[in-house]
Amino acid sequence: MxxxxxxxxxxxxxxxxxxxxxxxxxxxxxxxxxxxxxxxxxKCSVDRCSLEKEYIIxxxxxxxxxxxxxxxxxxxxxxxxxxxxxxxxxxxxxxxxxxxxxxxxxxxxxxxxxxxxxxxxxxxxxxxxxxxxxxxxxxxxxxxxxxxxxxxxxxxxxxxxxxxxxxxxxxxxxxxxxxxxxSDISVPDVPVHGRAIGIDLGLQRFLTASDGSFQKRPQFFKSMQRKLKLLQRRAARKQKGSQNWEKAQIEVARMHHRIANRRKDFHLKTAHQLCDRAPTIFAEDLNVKGLTRGMLRTDCVDAAFGQFLSLTEWVCWKRGVYFAKVNPNGTSQTCPNCLATASKGLEVREHHCPECGYRTHRDRAAAEMVLHRGQENVVSQGLWGTETACQVGLSGVYDLDKWRGAGIPNRETGKPAL
Known part of the structure; x- marks a missing residue:
């Protein structure tokens, strides 16, 4: 550590x-x-040497x-x-x-x-x-x-x-x-246990959980951008290399350092709140590098989803909470209630399934889909078998049976109820 x-x-x-x-x-x-x-x-050619220079080794x-x-x-x-x-x-x-x-x-x-x-x-x-x-x-x-x-x-x-x-x-x-x-001690892997939740990360809402709770996204960089721009303007007016220029550059560096510290503090506190809420957490395995190259790259870099997922994984390991990532493809385009495809653009913030009529917020539907995929993964790997007999009374087990199509009459997996 x-x-x-x-x-x-x-x-x-x-x-x-x-x-x-x-x-x-x-x-x-x-x-x-x-x-x-x-x-x-x-790297030089075997039959001739370069006219400009050649390394003699x-x-x-x-x-x-x-x-x-x-x-x-x-x-x-x-x-x-x-x-x-x-x-x-x-x-x-x-x-x-x-x-x-x-x-x-x-x-x-x-x-x-x-x-x-x-x-x-x-x-x-x-x-x-x-x-x-x-x-x-x-x-x-x-x-x-x-x-x-x-x-x-x-x-x-x-x-x-x-x-x-x-x-x-x-x-x-x-x-x-x-x-x-x-230390010479060995720490065993955290088993899947207790209530499970799925989380979805976004720009409108930083985090949305499958239980309906959400966390707003603080705009760390944009909230300090005006003051940062002022400090950078002052630094640009100084003679490069002078003592006043170095002092101005230090002020700019301090502002960047403060923004990074505020962002990391928010990520750690949010990760601890998730661990207090459930002992099993599933999240999307996002392509962080791809997000930093799109048209929303400034907001994605400010949100720092990659840092948050890394810190959450560390906090979960430290506190004995099971954490796993799932495939993020199509989580917002699939109905979590009947698993039917429900295509919608980014401007549509409400999920409405044309098959079963299920309505909820778009981010919550994606979080429920993340939970579904995480539970399917642990079932296919046989990790739920590590639970004790008390698992029957734990919250979230009914959802697992629901996704597997067990104990629910008149329903098949992937189809709406009649």
Missing amino acids: NYTYRIYPNVVQQTELRSWLETCRGVYNYALRELKDWIASR PADEPFPSYHRQQNNLPKAKKQFPHLGKVHSQVLQTTIRRLHDTWEAFQKRGHGFPRFKKFGQFKSFVFPQFKNNPINGFTIKLPKIGEVPINLHRPIPDGFKVKQVRVLSRVRGTQWYVVVTIE
Whole structure:
């Protein structure tokens, strides 16, 4: 698990942390340059060379792997003494970060690693600690010293600190640490139990549940857009690179940081409210990247559906609530009462089935359809068998029987009642 805390380094420590980030950025770019040169030297034609330039790397030169570049760090420290000021394991994890990106690129086929510009490298990692670095209200970082920390929640008993990642936010004016803790205990998977609800995400209503409750969508970016535009206009009038320009850029970064914090706080509170409402939750498996490329991309990015689903899954796991995603295709075009197709455009906000006459709000009908698909998935996987005999009296079981067509006279699955 990861716990994020705010730290307050002094002026000397902040200067040292910024210097470390720039040193790590240089190591990252140098290692990436070696990687790209080796790849480019293997792309030339066999029978001729380019008229402009050609990479002269021997054919027997091995690939610059993680272990080779890591082993070259001691030699680089002799040539560049400023590398010795940074903790050795921090430089090793920087090389590891590059090769993790390279391996991810090879798997998905896109997203080649890019060079980091000034200010784009915002974190580094201390991969291991012999003792607990947190002592009271300070955290001891190697070669940095003790830094005050806002320990708003203590480390749970039985857990030990595995690694610490130092984060720079708001153009290096706010600092955080992400503490990774671990324990030898094994956490079993959460079984399907109790009352189940389905949720539908949208722009008019941020969240609509199958039980009829809904949550309005706060417009975090649009509500602060006027003030943000004013700050950006002030920053644009300053001479680029001056101290006043840097101060104006910090104000803009703080505003963006505040918007992101308000959005995340809303997502976490909404996720906890869902867990209080039902012990089994089904949601749509949305194509988040596709939503950010349409005509409503600004509103979709402001709503941050992907972040909400990730946080909801984490909160459900932490609180022992079963969470699963279902196929989102056609949830708003299918009647949840008789499973007949009921096509309608985006401007139609009411669901009216022409087959059975079922009327409800469009988003609630989609949420009920999500619940139906989630229950069908758990039935097909045999997960409902993990319940005890008390399941007979639990809320939501009747709905499961309804969808399966059991115990309801004069009705067949997928057809309206006569």
